[in-house]
Amino acid sequence: MRVGLMGLGRIGAFHAATLAAHPLVDELIVADPVRTSPHGRPGDPFQADAVVIATPTSTHAELLVEACRRGIPAFCEKPVAGGVKETIEVLEAARGNRVQIGFQRRFDAGYVAAAEALRAGELGELHRVHLITADPSPPPAAYIPLSGGIFRDCHIHDFDILRWVTGREVVSVYATGANRGAAFFGEAGDVDTSAALLTLDDGTLATVQGSRYNGAGYDVRMELAGTQATRAVGLGPRAPLSTTEGLQPPGEPWPDFVARFADAYAAELDAFLRGADGLCSIEDALAALYVAEAAELSRREGRPVQVAEVRDTET
Secondary structure (H helix, E strand, O other), X not given: OEEEEEOOOHHHHHHHHHHHHOOOOOEEEEEXXXXXXXXXXXXXXXXXXXXXXXXXXXXXXXXXXXXXHOOOOEEEEOOOOOOHHHHHHHHHHHXXXXXXXXXXXXXXXXXXXXXXXHHOOOOOOEEEEEEEEEOOOOOOHHHHHHHOOHHHHOOHHHHHHHXXXXXXXXXXXXXXXXXXXXXXXXXXXXXXXXXXXXXXXXXXXXXXXXXXXXXXXXXXXXXXXEOOOEEEEOOOOOOOOEEOOOOOOOOOOEOOHHHHOHHHHHHHHHHHHOOOOOOOOHHHHHHHHHHHHHHHHHHHHOOOEEHHHHHHHHO
């Protein structure tokens, strides 16, 4: 199989190494206007049997549509596009084509085990969920105005994995945020510290917290509390990915998202290359984006927001 890779930033470079070593990849064609890679050869990525898109967010929609126009299976890092309307346009253009969106937590062993435990009834009736996404240090100032804000940029992963693990939809969001660090967050209309209360369609409550300044390293967790047991994912620095036994002995913190989810990134590409069904679709990405949009609107207006309000307004 020939695979075209677009983008050689941090995650693109990681994907290049993964793809070059994959047994199904006979040739890797790499395209990036700035960077080079020791993996693969430069060329036109659309002259391939499948494409992986890891370029800047502003280019995702155009590249996805082009891949679908040519009938080429496409893997694309999140987000699909910069906003809801553009995402819907890509969804319509992509119908009938195989597209997978890069929400890698679905392929992490801890989240998979938690989902299986919940569906097997091991937790009893689910009553509460708590999610955390915290970065060890903030991104460059120039990135923030282009990021879409902390709820669209960071917490959209929480919103997606919440839907996937629980099998429920978020119906309302009450979100807030604060600026405790550099001024460039506030200047861009964003926050560096976040919190939100989500209500699922069966009444289950979920809380989300985030930070761009987490001194203990890269911290991503999910805790599911039911009437019979509690399941935790990613509890403790470099702890086992899933545990019901409380905090593990402290170790080295995760330095960044690539280190934390290296196995998951490899697993999602493997699933894409093997043509697995039922993977994260554009529809799934759109559903998470609706929640992120509702969270950002709630933060700005200081009120609870129904997800249906955002969906009806944007469509």
